Amino acid sequence: MNLPFIKKLSTKALIILISSELAAVVTGPPGNGDTPWVGFHDSITQKASFFGLFVTGRWALFYAIGIISYLAVHFFKKLNSNNSAMDSLRSQYSSVAKNKYFKLAAVLVIGVLAILLPTVITDPFWREAMVSQIAVFVLLALGLNVVVGFAGLLDLGFVAFYAVGAYATAWCTGALPMPPIFGSHVNPFFAIPIAIILAMVAGVILGIPTLRLRGDYLAIVTLGFGEIITLFANNLTGITGGAQGTEQVPHFSLHIGPLKYIWGLDPVPYYYLVIGFVILFIFIFYSLEHSRVGRAWTAIREDEVAAESLGINPLKYKVMAFAIGAASAGFAGVMTAAQSNFLTPATFTLALSINILVLVIFGGMGSIFGVVFGAIVIQTITMYLIHTPPAGYQPPDLYIYIGALLVIMMIFRPGGLFPARRRQRADVATSSLENSND
Amino acid sequence: MTNLFEVSNITLRFGGVVSLSNVSLYQKRGEILAVIGPNGAGKTSLFNSLTGVYQPQEGSITFNPKEGEPISIIGKKPHVISHTGVARTFQASRMFNALTTFENVKIGAESHKGIGAIGAILRGPATRKDEKYSDARTWDLLDFVGLRAKANYIASSLSYGERRRLEIARGLATNPEVLLLDEPAAGTNPSEKLELTDLIRKVRDQMGVSILLIEHDMKLVMSLAERLYVLNFGSVIAEGTPDEIRANQNVVDAYLGTTTAEGAN
Numbered sequence: 001m002n003l004p005f006i007k008k009l010s011t012k013a014l015i016i017l018i019s020s021e022l023a024a025v026v027t028g029p030p031g032n033g034d035t036p037w038v039g040f041h042d043s044i045t046q047k048a049s050f051f052g053l054f055v056t057g058r059w060a061l062f063y064a065i066g067i068i069s070y071l072a073v074h075f076f077k078k079l080n081s082n083n084s085a086m087d088s089l090r091s092q093y094s095s096v097a098k099n100k101y102f103k104l105a106a107v108l109v110i111g112v113l114a115i116l117l118p119t120v121i122t123d124p125f126w127r128e129a130m131v132s133q134i135a136v137f138v139l140l141a142l143g144l145n146v147v148v149g150f151a152g153l154l155d156l157g158f159v160a161f162y163a164v165g166a167y168a169t170a171w172c173t174g175a176l177p178m179p180p181i182f183g184s185h186v187n188p189f190f191a192i193p194i195a196i197i198l199a200m201v202a203g204v205i206l207g208i209p210t211l212r213l214r215g216d217y218l219a220i221v222t223l224g225f226g227e228i229i230t231l232f233a234n235n236l237t238g239i240t241g242g243a244q245g246t247e248q249v250p251h252f253s254l255h256i257g258p259l260k261y262i263w264g265l266d267p268v269p270y271y272y273l274v275i276g277f278v279i280l281f282i283f284i285f286y287s288l289e290h291s292r293v294g295r296a297w298t299a300i301r302e303d304e305v306a307a308e309s310l311g312i313n314p315l316k317y318k319v320m321a322f323a324i325g326a327a328s329a330g331f332a333g334v335m336t337a338a339q340s341n342f343l344t345p346a347t348f349t350l351a352l353s354i355n356i357l358v359l360v361i362f363g364g365m366g367s368i369f370g371v372v373f374g375a376i377v378i379q380t381i382t383m384y385l386i387h388t389p390p391a392g393y394q395p396p397d398l399y400i401y402i403g404a405l406l407v408i409m410m411i412f413r414p415g416g417l418f419p420a421r422r423r424q425r426a427d428v429a430t431s432s433l434e435n436s437n438d
Numbered sequence: 439m440t441n442l443f444e445v446s447n448i449t450l451r452f453g454g455v456v457s458l459s460n461v462s463l464y465q466k467r468g469e470i471l472a473v474i475g476p477n478g479a480g481k482t483s484l485f486n487s488l489t490g491v492y493q494p495q496e497g498s499i500t501f502n503p504k505e506g507e508p509i510s511i512i513g514k515k516p517h518v519i520s521h522t523g524v525a526r527t528f529q530a531s532r533m534f535n536a537l538t539t540f541e542n543v544k545i546g547a548e549s550h551k552g553i554g555a556i557g558a559i560l561r562g563p564a565t566r567k568d569e570k571y572s573d574a575r576t577w578d579l580l581d582f583v584g585l586r587a588k589a590n591y592i593a594s595s596l597s598y599g600e601r602r603r604l605e606i607a608r609g610l611a612t613n614p615e616v617l618l619l620d621e622p623a624a625g626t627n628p629s630e631k632l633e634l635t636d637l638i639r640k641v642r643d644q645m646g647v648s649i650l651l652i653e654h655d656m657k658l659v660m661s662l663a664e665r666l667y668v669l670n671f672g673s674v675i676a677e678g679t680p681d682e683i684r685a686n687q688n689v690v691d692a693y694l695g696t697t698t699a700e701g702a703n
Contacts, residue, residue: 284559291558291565292548292572299534299545306532309489311520311549311612320555 012070020062027058027396048392055391065404073411114275118268129383131267132339134376135274136332141359141375142281142368143328148357149366149420150289151321152301153211154219157226158356160206161199161326163233163348165333167240168195170343175248178239188252188338192331199330200323202229207319214304226353233345245344249337263338270339277335278372281328285368288324297321358402362409364416374417378402440502442467442616442648443488448497448512450483450672457483458494459672465616467504470642470649472663474656474683476693479669481652482529485618488650489526490516503615521550525609526618529652531601533593539604540589543579546611547572579607582644583637599630603637610641616648617641623655631655635662656694660684668693 024043048058050065121127140162147155167176172191174180181194210221233240252263252273263269288294299307300314308314337343363374385398413419443465450458458480465471473481486492488499488511499511501522509522525546534542548568557565580586583603588596596604602622609617619638623631635658641647653659659666660680668676668683670692676683683689 287559287561288555291554292551292568293555293558295537295541295545296549298536298541302534302536303532305491305516306528306534307545308516309491309520309526309528310546310608311517312545313515313517324555 013067016066016070017063020066021059023062023400024059027394027400046392048397049390058392061392062400065400069404069408073408076412111279115272118271125387126383127267127271129379129387131270131274132336133383134379135271135278136335137356137359137379138278138372138375139274139281139328139332139335140356141363141371142278142285143325143332144356144360145363145366145368145371146285146288146325146328147321148360149364149371150294150297150301151318152297153318153321154215154222155322155325156219156223156350156353156357157206157229158222158325158329159348159350159353160226160229161202161329162333162336162352163229163345164199164202164326165195165330166337166343166347167233167333168198168330169334169337170241170246170249173248173250173338175246175250175337175343176239177237177241187255188250188334189254191338192334195334196327196330199326199333203322203324203326204319207322208315211315211318211322223350223353226348226350230345230348233348240345241343243345245342245346247342249341249343251341252338267339270335274335277331281331282368282372285324285328289368293317293320358406362406362416364413364418364420366420367416367418370416370418370420377417378405381405440467440508441465442469442502443650444498444500444502444508445488446498446500448487448494448499450480450487450492450494456672457492458487461497461669461672461674463667463674463677465648465650467502467615468642468646468648470638470651470662470664472651472653472659472666473669474653474659474666474693475669475675478671480672481669482620483672484669485526485620485650485652487512488519488618489524490514490519501616517549520612520614523613523615524618525612525614525616527602527605527609527620527622529620529624531598531605533596533601533604535592535594537593538590539585539593539596540576540580542593542604543576543607543611544572546608547575547579550612575611579611582610582640583607584633597630598625599627599634602626602630602634606637606641610645610647614647616650618650620652621654622651623653623658631658634658638662 021043025039043059044057046058047055048061049055050061056064117130118127121130140158143161144155144158147153147158169188169191170176171178172180172194173186173188180186206222206225210218210225213221233245234243236242252270254261261269263273296307296312296317299310299312300317304314336347359375359378360371361374362378363372364370381401382398385393385401409417441464443463445461445463448458448461449456461480461484463473473484475481483492487494490511494512497512500508501511501519501524502508503523511519511524514522534545537545551568554565554568557568577586577589580589583606585600585603585607588600593601593604606617606619606622622638623634626634638649638651639662642649651659651663663680665679666677666683667674668686668689675692676686676689678686684694
């Protein structure tokens, strides 16, 4: 330990002290006129626990998380900068990961694990979470990945397509005040194509006027679109059931000749159904990524003017990315509506859009495997904190944990857990070019 | 035989700033034509008008493809103009940096087909045939510009000279009748410049693609171009063969300078 480091550490410690107190107050109990200082008081006295590992005051807990994160980052950077062993390890890892048979084996192992998972997990909470909070979010993340990862369009209102899918299901099955198209109580299976098509149409309707915008402007417009859909669901009581929503979406069922099966309250059959569709969507998105379409998306993302000069119509491809991304969100909506039977506009919030975006960023924008993995990791952490909350855990604390995770990740792996090959390459090349110019 | 490009009296304004004023020019089929002039003379604006990036307020631009009707360029989107057979490179090379050299060229080779999302998912025989064709064409073009060995390199890891050649290959992949080169020699060293001169001539002679060129390097321009236009303050001040331009007093005053001053090269 040298003196400058300690000096630097003490400045950082002060910054972390202030920001952790801020975090503790912000996530603590709400104050009121009579007790304006309750938030500050409780931030010191209230006990909180870090995943049950140790128990201390809220402020002290956040402070500890901050200091530990800072030290971890500091020493990782130091280790990284003067350790060539790390580099050789990394190159060995990447050469193994590039092996075709290794990839195939990895996919097979993951597939078998996914099939066997319900036999291992017997806790009803986790069985439910596996379907409604993890598998459905994998679908949502896969869809947003097409928009954000492949085409590079920041969409902050992705939840709108999820809502369209869910409400389309309720509509087709006669659960909404609005009369259904095929009489009442249609099997949700028939709702799947309708919901997907309606979500895609919503994508096209949103896309055509807005995709002429770029970057920040597009983000704001999509954010607005997400809010509009929620407001529609809330206020068009005669069509959507208003704020109360509906509770009558039927379960999936199968009647083919002698074969009869009804998906009921047990989440496991739903799990297999969703997993089947997750595999289908992964296959579709993977094929698209490695086709003319995927290359055109990358070209537009990298340099729109150059792409146009080569004869690529950017608007067409961007609208297509919106529609294809919306398809998987629409399907996720069908699953949510049918599995939980009920539907309210309160589900489709901006926070949910951001949540899905976090899954994509955490996993690695543009990397299908990364996004699936990221969705599983983040949603599992979220569910764990809800299922077994550490002492003193407040629901808003979730964002502190996820936020800290994201910040650390951005430092260690800026491209996400499993960065996309195409994005990673650009980063490496640019940085090596910059270094050579120095 | 009609001219390839027929530009008549185009005026391009940005608010009160006149970027091109009353510019008329033509390009013969199979010609290597150069546009020179000092910085800010409107050369790149002219290119952008020809490729649909800018829309001139007045005048007309007609492009006569080998087959089919003459096409009016003004009012068309860049990607539509690309489909008619006009390809270009950019002043600051604009690669798709996340993609390999091979993929960069392949995007040009396949961009003129339909989107084919369904085909891409199902990978039917038609899609595979298309892919095979694009791959073959891409390899041919990489051979042509001499980048076969760098096919799997990331575009941003190439040297400036290689990037210029990659951009030319990418433009040629769209199967154009004319290739617009915006300062292809910028940032290249003398030996790369020689290679580039040969390559551009080869594009015209072997592929039959006409060349329209903006360049500041006088040695390159004078050795390559068959005819030149000189722009200054958005207007054409001279037109002629390299020898005529060298002798033109207006051009010497505006751009080339006298032999006693540096810059005549």
